[in-house]
Amino acid sequence: MILQRVAQLLLSHNCVFCGTRCSTHLPYICAGCLDDLPWRAELFTEHEPPFEVAAALFDYAFPVDAALKALKFRRRLDYVPAFAVLLARVMRDLPDDIDALLPVPLHWRRHAQRGFNQAVELCAALQSSTGLPMLCNIRRRRATPYQSGLEAEARSANLRAAFAARRSAPSRHVLIMDDVITTGATCRELAQAALAAGAAKVSVLAVART
Secondary structure, three states: OHHHHHHHHHHOOEOOOOOOEOOOOOOOOOHHHHHHOOEOOOOEEEOOOOOOEEEEEEEOOOOHHHHHHHHHHHOOOOHHHHHHHHHHHHHOOOOOOOOEEEEOOOOHHHHHHHOOOHHHHHHHHHHHHHOOOEOOOEEEOOOOOOOOOOOHHHHHHHHOOOEEEOOOOOOOEEEEEEEEEOOOHHHHHHHHHHHHOOOOEEEEEEEEEO
């Protein structure tokens, strides 16, 4: 009994949002914060071309918006396992023929400035729980300006031909991973590149959607 309690203490974590000690069955986010998060009323959007399924856990609202900004711009990587636990649960309801994860790639200059890619971090955490391979056959060939502040039409023009496949991939149903979906322009351009590289179907999963 004592050893079991010690093991529970060692494996437990503090909530990334409020600092409260979490239960062992749901690490990283306490029950109170879990209830208060801005869950989307509809997690899934079926057949939103070119996607088979588009899914996002949360509305882009407090505290999720603040957490994602801290992850992206202040390197708060402790948010990654918290979101990954919830994303893994949602993946159980996604199409069962998904056979690969594709993080939205950063241009190499932005990757060098930031030091990491938040989409890759989320993918890596999901890879460990799902066993799905993570694709790296598509690169971002243009250093596009930030999408924030742009209207939908400008976002689409900003990303036109931004991605290119280095080689084909054997995966048939690719799941694009990103932190936030706004208009979906980034994921749509990336989906077209994945389809051109040999994927038969593409879906998308994000932490939040504006």
